Every structure is written in structure tokens, then in C-alpha cells.
Amino acid sequence: MTHPAQPKASHFINGAYVEDTAGTPIPVIYAATGEQIATVYAATPAIVEQALSTAKEAQKAWAKMTGTERGRILRRAADIMRERNHDLSVLETYDTGKPLQETLVADATSGADALEYFGGLAASLTGEHIPLGEDWVYTKREALGLCVGIGAWNYPTQIACWKGAPALACGNSMVFKPSETTPLCALKVAEILIEAGAPAGVFNVVQGMGEVGGALVTDPRVDKVSLTGSVPTGKKVYAAAAAGMKHVTMELGGKSPLIIFDDADIDNAVGGAINGNFYSSGQVCSNGTRVFVQKGIKEKFLARLAERTGNAIIGDPMDEATSFGPMVTENQMNIVLGYIEKGKEEGARLICGGNRADKDGYFIEPTVFADVTDDMTIAREEIFGPVMSVLDFDTEEEVVARANDTEFGLSAGVFTKDFTRAHRVIGNLEAGSCFINSYNDAPVEAPFGGVKASGVGRENSKEAIKHFSQVKSVYVRMGDVEAAF
Ligand code: NDP
Numbered sequence: 001m002t003h004p005a006q007p008k009a010s011h012f013i014n015g016a017y018v019e020d021t022a023g024t025p026i027p028v029i030y031a032a033t034g035e036q037i038a039t040v041y042a043a044t045p046a047i048v049e050q051a052l053s054t055a056k057e058a059q060k061a062w063a064k065m066t067g068t069e070r071g072r073i074l075r076r077a078a079d080i081m082r083e084r085n086h087d088l089s090v091l092e093t094y095d096t097g098k099p100l101q102e103t104l105v106a107d108a109t110s111g112a113d114a115l116e117y118f119g120g121l122a123a124s125l126t127g128e129h130i131p132l133g134e135d136w137v138y139t140k141r142e143a144l145g146l147c148v149g150i151g152a153w154n155y156p157t158q159i160a161c162w163k164g165a166p167a168l169a170c171g172n173s174m175v176f177k178p179s180e181t182t183p184l185c186a187l188k189v190a191e192i193l194i195e196a197g198a199p200a201g202v203f204n205v206v207q208g209m210g211e212v213g214g215a216l217v218t219d220p221r222v223d224k225v226s227l228t229g230s231v232p233t234g235k236k237v238y239a240a241a242a243a244g245m246k247h248v249t250m251e252l253g254g255k256s257p258l259i260i261f262d263d264a265d266i267d268n269a270v271g272g273a274i275n276g277n278f279y280s281s282g283q284v285c286s287n288g289t290r291v292f293v294q295k296g297i298k299e300k301f302l303a304r305l306a307e308r309t310g311n312a313i314i315g316d317p318m319d320e321a322t323s324f325g326p327m328v329t330e331n332q333m334n335i336v337l338g339y340i341e342k343g344k345e346e347g348a349r350l351i352c353g354g355n356r357a358d359k360d361g362y363f364i365e366p367t368v369f370a371d372v373t374d375d376m377t378i379a380r381e382e383i384f385g386p387v388m389s390v391l392d393f394d395t396e397e398e399v400v401a402r403a404n405d406t407e408f409g410l411s412a413g414v415f416t417k418d419f420t421r422a423h424r425v426i427g428n429l430e431a432g433s434c435f436i437n438s439y440n441d442a443p444v445e446a447p448f449g450g451v452k453a454s455g456v457g458r459e460n461s462k463e464a465i466k467h468f469s470q471v472k473s474v475y476v477r478m479g480d481v482e483a484a485f
Helices: 047-066 068-082 085-096 098-104 108-124 156-167 185-197 210-218 231-243 266-282 297-309 330-345 396-404 419-427 462-469
Strands: 012-013 016-018 025-029 036-040 130-134 135-143 146-150 174-177 202-204 224-228 246-252 259-260 290-294 349-352 369-372 387-392 411-415 433-435 469-476
Touching: 012 047, 012 185, 047 135, 047 146, 047 174, 047 202, 047 210, 068 085, 068 108, 068 156, 068 185, 085 098, 085 108, 085 156, 085 185, 098 108, 108 156, 108 462, 135 330, 146 156, 146 210, 156 174, 156 185, 156 202, 156 224, 156 462, 174 185, 174 210, 202 387, 224 231, 231 246, 231 349, 259 266, 259 396, 266 290, 266 297, 266 387, 266 411, 290 297, 290 396, 297 349, 297 369, 297 387, 330 387, 387 396, 411 419, 419 433, 462 469
Parallel strands: 146 174, 146 224, 174 202, 224 246, 259 290, 259 411, 290 387, 369 387, 411 433
Antiparallel strands: 012 016, 012 202, 025 036, 130 135, 135 469, 349 369
């Protein structure tokens, strides 16, 4: 019997599912059991061509609709996503392995927020009038044209919506390529947009590995590329986009600092560290994986952290009581286990976890290392798994310098009751998305993105509009034209 997660076909182009079994088969593995639940096929050059030409054509009429009309469609899509939240969450769990307890509140709901928010903004995208005596200039905010979205595997529904919603609100069309690891959810987003009234061809999904992404990024018809992925992929895609002078948004990796001063509320700080390291089994780009704890509260913090981490319910992600799921793939599990071994070898003190969990599927215990030093591999490289490094510090000046000593700059957090210090420290940290007495909140109203190697551009909020549109300025002369001859 076909598994319920098996999509009707691999791609969604011009308003309908499309199949081409000549492409490389991509097995979809359920991370909690290791069983194959679906198969899709990588896009062939013919499929890529179909998606790009359709999206190019559909964009013209879409951009000519009023913002109110475009917005209404996006808001309708948001309503449909919310109505189907349960089914979409189950699919997200099959796609990623993340527990239903999370997917019910963080995926389709976050996608719906983006559709609703950008749907609401679509009608307000106006230019300005600049008086120049008798003459004047007016500006228009115009679509960029055809946009390509490329997603990572940790939030397949959310990433498709965070890219698709602002792109479409501005009058662009999109061809979206999910990660080959999680190809299922973006197809549902495409289906729902059509059901909500989006014209065929405005949002298309094609499957494939990096080479399909590469073909999309280098096509001369493409005006913008928005990637969520790792820093090495980001560098390649940015360079390829630059060769065609295309706009880019790069949402890349991180090794973010979470700084806990000794006046912090310990339970809130432990909660922030848990959210910032173990949600989605640590597969979150903005995670605060370098937890700097001031020496005075270090042992108290570690004891409470170990106690609360012991309460994680590791198991069947479809059971709503489960609070901790598997790694997305066997490969990712092995990468993370490799980092855990490195941590042990390099002399970090293992506080809890540190092993593969004794289950089918790709489960790793939530792991905490203490006495981590700045030069250890686990403190320098993005692990993208449930491995928290606790480092200790004495002074504010010292911790800010150490926190900034990294190529990354996605997020940063600080826990303290001293608000003057909180704002001063955040002001001195090199990061794009920051938190005070909290960690990893990502509401659609707030800009999201990194500095340094962690990215270019911002997603969400009004900032995303700037990255999916451009300004045309028009000089209007009321009198005669003066010329030298
Ligand atoms: P990858 O960088 O491996 O892949 C990202 C996407 O790019 C995938 O769809 C991939 O295809 C595609 N791709 C790979 N090579 C190319 C290429 N040459 N041209 C075009 N596309 C290409 O990232 P992961 O999927 O492994 O995701 C994990 C990474 O994503 C982490 O580093 C994490 O920090 C980052 N991330 C960043 C977020 C942010 O907002 N800042 C959010 C979530 C994750 P395929 O995999 O199918 O081959």
C-alpha cells in the first residue's frame, strides 16, 4: 500500500502535479524508523525548463493584479493552512522526523503567519512623491521578476512560506527547490496557494539535489535567489548569482553565543539554553550553541540543566507527548556523533547525553559538554545537532570579545536582570537576530537574518519586502527642456 506521505507526483508546475521518472530517484526516509515512506524524482532539464518558463510567463499577469487582490489570495492560503494544520504537521513530521508536539505549533502555523502577514502588506507597497519645485519625482516599488527559493531540510514548510509569501506579495513568481532530504511539504504549500486562487505558475516546486539548484541559480531568466542553507553552499550560490548580477538573500549557518550572567534567573536561563539547543533536536540555524555562563553560577546552572534535560521524552515523534525527535538523516546523525567524539577527545566534560539513543531511527541523546574552551572543535564549528557547549567567563568585556570571535553572526542572546547591561552587551555583539532573557523566538513581524558569514539580507518583517522588490524613480518635468545645443 502506498504510504500516506507519498505525494501525487514529484513536482508542482503551472498549477498541477507533474512527474518525470527519468530523473534520479530520491528516497524519502522517515527519520524515526529508517523506513522509506515515499519516492520523488529529481527534476530533469526538461522539468527545470518547464518550471522556469511557466514562472517567467505567469509573473507578468500576477504583477499587474492589485496588491489587494494578491494579498487576499495569500491570506486565504493562510486560512487553509491553519484549517489543515494537523495533517500538514503530520506530513512535516514524516518529512523531517521532528516531533508532532513541535510541528503542530511551529511549521504550518509559522507558514500561515507569513502568508497572512505579507498578504496584509501587499496592498500597502507604494512609492513616494518627491517635489522639486515645479517638477517632481515619483517612485514605484516594483517586483524583481522571477525568484528562485532553495531550502534547507529543517523547516520545509516554513522556509517555503517565508520565501514564497513575501516574493508573491511583491508581485514576483517563484520556483522553489526544497532540500532533497525533505521534499514533501513545499508541494502542499504550492497546492494550497492554487486552491486559494493563485494563478497557475506563480509558485512552482521542483525537486533535486545541488545540481538542480545550480541550474536554477545560473539561468539568465532568474532575477533573485533566496537560499537557506550552510555557509559553504551559500558561498557557491552567492558567487553563481553574482555572475548573473542577481539579487540574493542568504540565510546561512551559525555558532551563536548565549551569555548568562550570574544575576540571571537560573530557570529562565536554563529554559533559554534548552530552547536554543535542543528544539528540533538542535537542527536550528540560530541556535545558541556556545553557552557562556559566568563563573559564579556555573555549577548551579549545570546541575539544573542536567536535571531538566533528563526530562526530555525521546521517542515516537507522532506521539504528542514526545518532546525530542531524531536527527533528520543517518548521515546527519553520524556527523553529530563525530562531533560528540571530538568533544570527548579534546577534553570537554560530558555532563549528560553523549550517545546514540537505543532506538530504531536516528536518535541522539541531548548532550551537554562543560569546561569547553574557545579553541575546541565543538565550540568553533556548526554541529547542527543536540550538542550544547558550556563555556565559563569572568567579565562582560571578556565574554563579548570571545562571543564575537567567530566567522558567524546569526544570533546572540543574553540573560541578566541588569537591563542596562543587557542592552549594552547586545549592542556590542556581532549578530543579526538577538534576544534578551529569551532565545529563538522568530515571529514573522521581526526581521530575521545574520551578519558576517551567516548571511546577506533579511527574511520576515517589512525588511523582507525590500529584498523582494526594487524601486523605480521617475523624473517628471513640467516645463521646457533646456539643452546646450
Ligand atoms: P545545504 O547548504 O547542504 O543545502 C541547502 C540547499 O541548497 C539544499 O536544497 C541543497 O540541495 C541546495 N544546494 C546545495 N548545493 C547547491 C548549489 N551548488 N547550488 C544551488 N543549490 C545548492 O544545507 P542543509 O540542507 O544541510 O541545511 C543545513 C544548513 O542550513 C545549516 O548550515 C544551517 O545553519 C542552515 N540553515 C540556515 C537557516 C537560516 O535561516 N539562517 C535556517 C535553517 C538552516 P540538496 O541538499 O537537495 O542537495
